[in-house]
Amino acid sequence: MPSVSPPTVDLRLRRVVAGVFVFWAVGLVLAEVVLQVAAGAAVLVAGLMAVRGRLRLAPDVRAYVLASLALCAWQLVSPAVALLTGAAFRWPRGSRYGQVLDTVAGAAAASIGTVGVPWLLLAAVVAGGWLLAAVLGLFQNRVKWPWEPPAFFKLSTGRLHENFGTEESPRFAAGGFFFHRLRYAHGAIAALGPALAVLGGSDLARRRALAGVVVLGMLVSIYNAFARAALGAALIVSVVALLLLVRGRARQVGIALLTVVVLAVAMSPAWRARLGKALGNIYGGERQLAMSVGWELVRENPLTGVGFGNHRPAAMATADRTGINDFLATDSHNLWLTAWAETGLVGLLLLACMHALLARALIRRHRAGSLAATGALLSWVGFHVLALVHYLPFHTSVHLSFALVWGLGLCEGSGVVREDVRGAAPEAPFAGSIVGNLK
Numbered sequence: 001m002p003s004v005s006p007p008t009v010d011l012r013l014r015r016v017v018a019g020v021f022v023f024w025a026v027g028l029v030l031a032e033v034v035l036q037v038a039a040g041a042a043v044l045v046a047g048l049m050a051v052r053g054r055l056r057l058a059p060d061v062r063a064y065v066l067a068s069l070a071l072c073a074w075q076l077v078s079p080a081v082a083l084l085t086g087a088a089f090r091w092p093r094g095s096r097y098g099q100v101l102d103t104v105a106g107a108a109a110a111s112i113g114t115v116g117v118p119w120l121l122l123a124a125v126v127a128g129g130w131l132l133a134a135v136l137g138l139f140q141n142r143v144k145w146p147w148e149p150p151a152f153f154k155l156s157t158g159r160l161h162e163n164f165g166t167e168e169s170p171r172f173a174a175g176g177f178f179f180h181r182l183r184y185a186h187g188a189i190a191a192l193g194p195a196l197a198v199l200g201g202s203d204l205a206r207r208r209a210l211a212g213v214v215v216l217g218m219l220v221s222i223y224n225a226f227a228r229a230a231l232g233a234a235l236i237v238s239v240v241a242l243l244l245l246v247r248g249r250a251r252q253v254g255i256a257l258l259t260v261v262v263l264a265v266a267m268s269p270a271w272r273a274r275l276g277k278a279l280g281n282i283y284g285g286e287r288q289l290a291m292s293v294g295w296e297l298v299r300e301n302p303l304t305g306v307g308f309g310n311h312r313p314a315a316m317a318t319a320d321r322t323g324i325n326d327f328l329a330t331d332s333h334n335l336w337l338t339a340w341a342e343t344g345l346v347g348l349l350l351l352a353c354m355h356a357l358l359a360r361a362l363i364r365r366h367r368a369g370s371l372a373a374t375g376a377l378l379s380w381v382g383f384h385v386l387a388l389v390h391y392l393p394f395h396t397s398v399h400l401s402f403a404l405v406w407g408l409g410l411c412e413g414s415g416v417v418r419e420d421v422r423g424a425a426p427e428a429p430f431a432g433s434i435v436g437n438l439k
Contacts, residue, residue: 013054014116016045017045017113017115017116018116018118018121020041020042020045020112021038021112021117021118021122021404021408022118022122023038024039024042024109025122025125025126025129026125027397027401028129028130028187028191028404029126029129029130029132029133029176029177029187030129030177031177031178031397032178032183032395032396032397032400035396035397035400036396036400038400039101039102039108039109039400039403039404042108042111042112042407043101043108045108045112046107046108046111046112050111054115055111055114056114057110057114058410060357060360060361061110061410063357063361064107064110064354064357064358064361064410065110067350067353067354067357068106068107068354069104069107070353071347071351071353071354072104074343074346075103075308075343075347076100078304078342078343078344078346079091079097079307079309079310080307081304081307082301082304082306082307082310083307085301085304087301087304087307088306088307088310088314089313089317090313091307092307092308092313093309096309096312097308099309099396100308102393102399102400102403103393105399105400105403105407106358106402106403106404106406107407109403109404109406109407109408110406110407110408110410110411111407113407113411114411114412116413117408117411117413117414119372119413119414119416119417120417122408123194123198123417126191126194126195126214127195127210127211130188130191130214130217130218130221131214131217133176133177133217133221134218134220134221135217136176137174137175137176137184137220137224137225138174138220140160140172140173140174140176140224141171141174141224142171143172144160144161144170144172145157145160145161145172145179155179156179156180157179159180160172160173160174160175160179162181162226164226164274166269171224171226171270173224173225173226174221174225175225178397180395181226182227182230182398183395183397183398184221184225184227185221185222185225185227185230185231186227186230186386186390186392186401187397187398187401188230188234189222189233189237189382189383189386190379190382190383190398190401190402190405191218191379191401191405192215192218192234192237192238192378192379192382193374193377193378193379193380193382193405194372194375194376194379194405194408195211195214195215195218195375196211196237196238196241196245196375196378197245197374197375197378198210198371198375198417199211199212199245200245200246200250201245201371202418202419203419204418207417215238219234219238222234223264223265226271226274228278229385229386229388229389229390231265232385233382233385234382235261235262236381236385237379237381237382237385239258240378240381241254244374244378282389286328286333287389289324289328290315290329290331290332291332291337292322293315293318293322293328293329293332294311294315294331294332294334294337294338294340294341295332296318296322297314297315297318297332297341298337298341301344302344302345303344303345304343304344304345305340305341305343305347306342307342308342308343311329311331311332311338311342312326312329312330312331315329316329330394332391333389333390334387334389334390334391335351335387335388335392335393336351336352339351355380358380358406359377359380361373361410362376362377362380362409362410365409369415370412370414371414371417371418372408372409372411372417373409373410375405375409376405376406376408376410379402379405379409380402380406
């Protein structure tokens with residue numbers, strides 16, 4: 001059998017990587033299982049590249065990858081440690097324990113992206129997908145969802161029937177293709193960063209115009225989902241983008257548009273009611289209860305925690321005296337507190353190290369002019385705003401959406417999205433050829 005030449009192997013690998021990235025991008029708006037399959041494929045391909053010596057990472061990216069692997073390794077063994085120390089009395093459920101692989105998804109995306117990224121195709125898939133999701137969300141907001149999907153889709157219409165308006169003027173919670181308003185809105189924050197980066201950084205007017213439409217669609221989607229933290233994160237990320245990317249009249253126009261969004265929220269009776277309940281939820285409400293139980297778990301096992309994925313059984317063990325219920329016991333409604341409760345101080349420090357190294361690498365590439373890094377950095381800011389009141393890794397679709405954006409932010413060649421393909425960086429012919437083949 002004739003041997004395969006290295007150029008052929010490289011071309012095949014690049015096609016595989018391109019397929020993984022496109023499938024992952026489709027999953028951003030379509031379904032969690034698509035995201036899981038794509039992220040799993042990325043981890044597998046990255047592992048094979050490492051075994052075969054095909055992985056070449058910049059020092060700061062390598063540091064982020066190693067920190068991700070270290071955190072994943074500790075999450076894997078932490079339930080066993082908790083059982084040995086008596087901090088836990090059972091192994092976590094498989095669905096929660098399996099989320100350890102989500103921890104290395106961003107590192108896997110950055111690793112496989114070293115062979116090339118189909119930037120223009122990814123941008124088209126994400127833009128088109130989110131515009132479709134925004135239209136669907138608009139319908140879901142105005143019309144009570146009438147169709148029961150097949151059982152194998154595992155989609156619940158119950159959340160789409162939540163009415164945040166009145167009986168006379170109902171406003172239902174949009175959930176996009178996920179049929180889940182928080183997955184929908186939080187996923188929008190992940191993709192909002194890249195869209196804002198293109199809006200503020202592309203040299204082509206038509207791409208800026210398309211990015212502006214996508215940004216508007218995402219803001220409308222978040223508005224229709226009645227997700228308070230997501231709306232706050234979107235406004236903060238948009239303000240950061242304005243300060244970071246635009247000057248002069250463009251900044252004034254951006255501020256005016258954000259003012260319109262704020263006024264629309266203020267004029268909506270449904271949104272005023274939602275915001276009116278926000279402080280009560282944090283101070284004296286459900287979130288305060290969940291966080292107080294989380295602090296109790298931390299005090300009892302500060303160093304090693306109760307084991308990754310074991311928050312619910314550990315919290316429910318306190319139900320007799322705290323009043324926590326099964327729904328609130330899933331996590332502490334805060335990223336850092338939940339990580340500390342489950343994986344102890346060891347896991348907390350590893351998580352902080354991973355995010356610090358990621359931010360350092362993204363900032364370095366943003367300063368060098370990478371459009372993808374700028375978008376990823378904006379998404380990173382949005383993630384940590386949301387993480388103040390949500391444990392985002394609980395929803396795998398949300399975590400993997402951010403992971404894709406972060407991983408791409410560490411890849412080279414995103415200048416092709418900034419300017420015409422004919423004047424782009426060396427990686428542009430690869431991206432351009434994929435788009436060209438589809439025409």
